[in-house]
Amino acid sequence: xxxxxxxxxxxxxxxxxxxxxxAMGHPVRVQILKILSEQACCFNGDLTxxxxxxxxxxxxxxxxxxxxxxxxxEIMPPKIRYCLNKESWEExxxxxxxxxxxxxx
Numbered sequence: 033x034x035x036x037x038x039x040x041x042x043x044x045x046x047x048x049x050x051x052x053x054x055a056m057g058h059p060v061r062v063q064i065l066k067i068l069s070e071q072a073c074c075f076n077g078d079l080t081x082x083x084x085x086x087x088x089x090x091x092x093x094x095x096x097x098x099x100x101x102x103x104x105x106e107i108m109p110p111k112i113r114y115c116l117n118k119e120s121w122e123e124x125x126x127x128x129x130x131x132x133x134x135x136x137x
Contacts (some may be wrong), residue, residue, distance in 0.1 A: 045127060052124040055100030058091045060085065065116070069104060074113040075108075 055098075056062055063083060068074055079090050094114060097103045101120040105112045 045130075048123065049127040049131060050098050052102065052120075052127065055096050055102055056115075058093065058096075060090070061097055064090075064093060064097060065102065068114060068116045069121075073113045075111045075113050076105075077111055 036070060042103065056065065060083060067079065067082060076091065076094065077087070079094075094103065094105070094124050098105055098114075101117055102124060103114050104117045105114050
C-alpha cells in the first residue's frame with residue numbers, strides 16, 4: 033500500500049513561531065535568553081560562570097539560539113560576544129503575544 037504525502041501549508045508567521053519555540057524549548061536556552069535580556073552582551077566564557085555546565089554544552093545551546101536568529105555573535109578573538117538579536121527578539125515576542133491573545137478559553 034502506497035502512502036501519499038500530505039502537504040500542509042503553514043504561514044511564514046507559523047513557521048517562524050515554531051522555530052522560535054523550538055529554540056526556546058530547553059531550560060538552559062531560556063536561561064541564556066534571560067541573561068542576555070538583562071545586559072547588553074555577554075562573552076561565551078562568562079556564561080560558564082553563571083550556568084554550571086561545560087563550555088561545549090553551552091556552545092551547543094548558543095548555536096541553537098543563533099540558528100533561530102534569537103541571538104547574534106561577534107567574534108572577538110579569543111572570545112565570542114553574544115547579544116540578543118533585537119529585531120528577532122521583538123518579532124518572537126509579538127508572535128507569541130498574538131498566539132496567546134488569539135486563544136479563547
